[in-house]
Amino acid sequence: MSDRPTMTTTAGAPVPDNQNSLTAGPRGGIMLQDYQLIEKLAHQNRERIPERVVHAKGWGAFGTLTITGDISKYTKAKCLQPGASTPMLARFSTVAGEQGAADHERDVRGFALKFYTEDGNWDLVGNNTPVFFVRDPYKFPDFIHTQKRHPKTNLRSATAMWDFWSLSPESLHQVTILMSDRGLPQTPMHMNGYGSHTFSFWNDAGERYWVKFHFKTQQGHKHFTNEEGEAIIGKTREGYQEALFGTIEAGEFPRWTVQVQIMPELDADKTPYNPFDLTKVWPHSDYPPIDIGVMELNRNAENYFAEIENAAFSPSNIVPGIAYSPDKMLQARVFSYADAHRHRLGTHYENIPVNQPRCPVHHYHRDGQMNTYGGIRTGNPDAYYEPNSFNGPVENKTAQEPPLRISGDMSRFNHREGNDDYGQPRALFNLFDDGQKARLFSNIAAAMGGVPGEIIERQLAHFKLVHPDYEAGVRAALESAHGYKADTISADKPQAAE
Numbered sequence: 001m002s003d004r005p006t007m008t009t010t011a012g013a014p015v016p017d018n019q020n021s022l023t024a025g026p027r028g029g030i031m032l033q034d035y036q037l038i039e040k041l042a043h044q045n046r047e048r049i050p051e052r053v054v055h056a057k058g059w060g061a062f063g064t065l066t067i068t069g070d071i072s073k074y075t076k077a078k079c080l081q082p083g084a085s086t087p088m089l090a091r092f093s094t095v096a097g098e099q100g101a102a103d104h105e106r107d108v109r110g111f112a113l114k115f116y117t118e119d120g121n122w123d124l125v126g127n128n129t130p131v132f133f134v135r136d137p138y139k140f141p142d143f144i145h146t147q148k149r150h151p152k153t154n155l156r157s158a159t160a161m162w163d164f165w166s167l168s169p170e171s172l173h174q175v176t177i178l179m180s181d182r183g184l185p186q187t188p189m190h191m192n193g194y195g196s197h198t199f200s201f202w203n204d205a206g207e208r209y210w211v212k213f214h215f216k217t218q219q220g221h222k223h224f225t226n227e228e229g230e231a232i233i234g235k236t237r238e239g240y241q242e243a244l245f246g247t248i249e250a251g252e253f254p255r256w257t258v259q260v261q262i263m264p265e266l267d268a269d270k271t272p273y274n275p276f277d278l279t280k281v282w283p284h285s286d287y288p289p290i291d292i293g294v295m296e297l298n299r300n301a302e303n304y305f306a307e308i309e310n311a312a313f314s315p316s317n318i319v320p321g322i323a324y325s326p327d328k329m330l331q332a333r334v335f336s337y338a339d340a341h342r343h344r345l346g347t348h349y350e351n352i353p354v355n356q357p358r359c360p361v362h363h364y365h366r367d368g369q370m371n372t373y374g375g376i377r378t379g380n381p382d383a384y385y386e387p388n389s390f391n392g393p394v395e396n397k398t399a400q401e402p403p404l405r406i407s408g409d410m411s412r413f414n415h416r417e418g419n420d421d422y423g424q425p426r427a428l429f430n431l432f433d434d435g436q437k438a439r440l441f442s443n444i445a446a447a448m449g450g451v452p453g454e455i456i457e458r459q460l461a462h463f464k465l466v467h468p469d470y471e472a473g474v475r476a477a478l479e480s481a482h483g484y485k486a487d488t489i490s491a492d493k494p495q496a497a498e
């Protein structure tokens, strides 16, 4: 008898043979009553769950958020008080590629964080960029369609991408970052993360402040050129997983300095830009970043599927002291993620260990598929509705955020009217040195291969409004990369979809 545990069926009965299927004679056929054989094949058929509709390829690790600064006058969030230390999970990702995509592709990187606080899970589901391609969630599915495969060719389509971008000038800021050095970080450890949206803080006195979150890499920014990225993909498609997993396994723990920008509530009426517009940053000179602590990743998952693939991040997960803002994109995301999780992971996705809060959970949702917590979660079988007289859990008014000032007539307001889509991309362009500008031009030219001239000209007209050098640089790069000439095309007027 071996001292190893006995292998069992899923029903717990010992398995006598896991090498030979049950057959009539040594040559077969196989008996239908070989339940274990059928069970193995059936389970294998169900091993895959739907991949995330976006951000399917990812890399994750656990760590700690440690707060050293004092922002208690802005927020009552317990996990943000001086000295607080909160366990957390990070998952980094590319946006467009499928689960098997190569890691070193030019793309925006997801920067999703789950903080297991004593008041429940707080998720900050950001990117490695402070802005985004669109500012109205109505356009998000359209934008993502341009990033995914063409329905007929089943190939990624540069034409679709530049067609959409050139008709959506609000994308210029993010497109410029994507095509700059920061569009291809060497590893997830060598990039910043941004909460991107404007959120709010609220304090014990019921005062609200607007806030943006920044995570600044302490490893330094490191990027690859397209050619370096291609050379790496030729050797390994899993470069990020290798780097992140290997670094943490070697005991070298990556860190990010955590910063917030704070805006007093009424300033939102005064800024020359809409502070809830996800295509805009708040200039550092107006709202200086304040250091509040450090995020460190120090533990790899024991099982990738259970802890990283099953992780369910959602911007809807906030805790007392932190709230949303009028950002339209954020509001759509507050709906969208839990809906995605119910589809991808099931009704009780929050009961999967990696998603479970590390504080008591009491609610009145009942039953449902894969309910493993006994039907109800109130702590008392008689308290299965609310209000009740059986000491069931009750609401707690201290978790109520202060009233949010909103007003206005209901309409479909044109989000492009009166919006400067060129000023902030210009500020960014002006930050680049000559080498950075040259790489920006050649990255854009490379990404425009095969795009019809009319679309290229429409996009060049937008670049010209950012800076004449931007347009001239990309045009020259197009000429040298593709022999592109604009002789027959006249489209010097930028257009946007109505």
Ligand code: NDP
Residues within 6 Å of the ligand: 130, 177, 180, 181, 182, 192, 214, 216, 281, 282, 283, 284, 285, 423, 424, 425, 427, 428, 431, 436
């Ligand atoms: P600042 O000069 O105060 O800030 C510039 C910031 O730009 C830097 O702090 C850095 O942000 C970021 N940056 C530097 N080089 C690059 C690069 N190659 N690619 C992308 N970002 C880079 O000016 P402003 O605050 O007025 O911002 C000017 C422009 O900088 C903005 O229009 C925006 O495009 C970009 N930016 C601004 C951020 C903000 O929150 N204000 C954040 C990130 C970019 P970091 O310290 O976060 O690395």
Ligand code: HEM
Residues within 6 Å of the ligand: 051, 052, 053, 054, 055, 058, 091, 092, 093, 109, 110, 111, 112, 125, 126, 127, 132, 136, 137, 140, 195, 196, 197, 278, 311, 312, 313, 329, 332, 333, 336, 337, 340, 341, 344
């Ligand atoms: C993943 C929707 C905008 C960052 C996802 C997923 C959906 C989604 C459905 C898959 C979730 C899952 O299956 O677990 C949307 C919608 C958006 C939007 C509807 C706009 C209206 C954004 C923005 C950011 C962002 C603006 C960053 C600032 C991410 C990240 C992930 C993700 C990081 C991966 C999370 C993980 O690692 O599991 N998004 N998204 N998304 N999204 Fe968005």
